Every structure is written in structure tokens, then in C-alpha cells.
Amino acid sequence: MILWNFFCITEGKTIDTITYELIRSDRKTISLQVKPDGRVIVRAPQRLAKYRVVRFVKDHEDWILKQQKKLEDYRETRHVITDEERRDGVQKALKIFPERTAYFAARMGVNYGRITIREQKTRWGSCSSAGNLNFNWRLVLMPPEILDYVVVHELAHRKEMNHSSKFWAIVEQEMPDYQERKQRLKELGGQFI
Known part of the structure; x- marks a missing residue:
């Protein structure tokens, strides 16, 4: 593993440094990846000249910085759960x-087994x-309205074990604003997973 620094220069001044890890292998193409921790990985063919790797990183500089900014913003808005909060x-x-x-089961006319x-990491219910x-x-x-949406969603599976239009009609019958709640779950969800 080799770490390289790529300096972005404007009018003779270094404005940003992109540090990346270069991994060479028997592949035929060059690729770029920004890891969740912000590290940049460049995968390149064994014989690809170093100046071409540098050019590739430079050509993708805006994309790299944008991805790193997104990750940084995500980390700042994410809620870190304490042991006490968990308990x-x-x-x-x-x-x-x-x-x-x-x-909701009584309202929807469905039964269910045990609740666990x-x-x-990736599912709400x-x-x-x-x-x-x-x-x-x-x-x-x-x-609470988000929690209720997930409960109704799972209970609707007692009538339809899929996500067909029939399923969503069942959810909508109980919760006409389910689409707004579903969207809100997507927006908030990343902060707690």
C-alpha cells in the first residue's frame, strides 16, 4: 500500500491536498473510490504510468471533494447513540x-404473532x-408518526406479503399520508442507523 498526495494548485498556491491510496493489480481499468471515512482509493493496472494516475485523480478532483464533503456533513448530523440511550x-x-x-392491528383487522x-443496521421492521x-x-x-408508519407497514404485510399496489392500498387506507411519513423516515433514518 502506497499513499500519495495530489496537490491542487491555483496561481502557484496549494489550495487542497488529496491524499490517496494507490492499489495496483492485474485489472484493465482505473477506478476511484471514496470510503466512508473519507479515504480515497485509486485502483490501477500494474503498468499504468504514474503521471496517468495523477491526471485521473486531478480530473476527478471536484467529485472527490464533493464526496468527502457529503461524508463530513453526514458524520456531523448523525446522532451517536450512548449506552444509556440504548438501554x-x-x-x-x-x-x-x-x-x-x-x-393498529385491531383497526386493520389483522392478527400477528410475537413482537421482537x-x-x-439496515431495517426498521x-x-x-x-x-x-x-x-x-x-x-x-x-x-411518533414515523414509528406508527412502520407498525402499519409491517401489519399490512399480514394481508399482502409483498410491496404490490394492493399492499400500498392497505397502508394508505389506514394512513392516507403514508408517503410523507415514508419520506420523513428516509430523511431522518440516516441519523440513527
Whole structure:
């Protein structure tokens, strides 16, 4: 592994430094990757001249800086959950999810199996074919209408185990503004996952 610095120069002054890791292999093309921690990885063919690698990085300078800025902004807005918040959140979830699920199940005319509270990395909820429901405890950190949307979404799977138009009609019947809630979950979700 070799780290290289690429200096962006304007009127004789260095304005930015792009440090990148160059990985050479038997590949045929050159590629660029910005890792979640902001590191830049350049993968290049074994025999590609160094000046061509530098040119490639320079040609993609704006894109690299834009990606690094996005990642930095994301890290600043992301909520870091403490152990105390986790403990309290799980306890709150163990109380809230059974209440909200029972409420909406009665309104929607569906039944369900057991409710499990989890800490999933990429899911807010799920429904098994046996009717068991899983919910991500982190939903209790969001506004109640978002939590309710996920509960209704999973209960709708008790009637339709897919995301067809029939499924979304079931969700909409119970929650006419579900699309706004779904969008809000996308916007807020990245802060808590």
C-alpha cells in the first residue's frame, strides 16, 4: 500500500491536498473510490504510468471533494447513540411497540404473532410469514408518526406479503399520508442507523 498526495494548485498556491491510496493489480481499468471515512482509493493496472494516475485523480478532483464533503456533513448530523440511550430506548420500545401494534392491528383487522425488538443496521421492521414482527428500537428516537408508519407497514404485510399496489392500498387506507411519513423516515433514518 502506497499513499500519495495530489496537490491542487491555483496561481502557484496549494489550495487542497488529496491524499490517496494507490492499489495496483492485474485489472484493465482505473477506478476511484471514496470510503466512508473519507479515504480515497485509486485502483490501477500494474503498468499504468504514474503521471496517468495523477491526471485521473486531478480530473476527478471536484467529485472527490464533493464526496468527502457529503461524508463530513453526514458524520456531523448523525446522532451517536450512548449506552444509556440504548438501554432507555430498548425499554421504551418494549412498551410502545406492543401498544401501537395492538391498536393498529385491531383497526386493520389483522392478527400477528410475537413482537421482537432488535437493533438492525439496515431495517426498521419486518414481518415473517408466520406473522411475527420485528421492530428496530431506534424508531423510538424518532417522531411518533414515523414509528406508527412502520407498525402499519409491517401489519399490512399480514394481508399482502409483498410491496404490490394492493399492499400500498392497505397502508394508505389506514394512513392516507403514508408517503410523507415514508419520506420523513428516509430523511431522518440516516441519523440513527
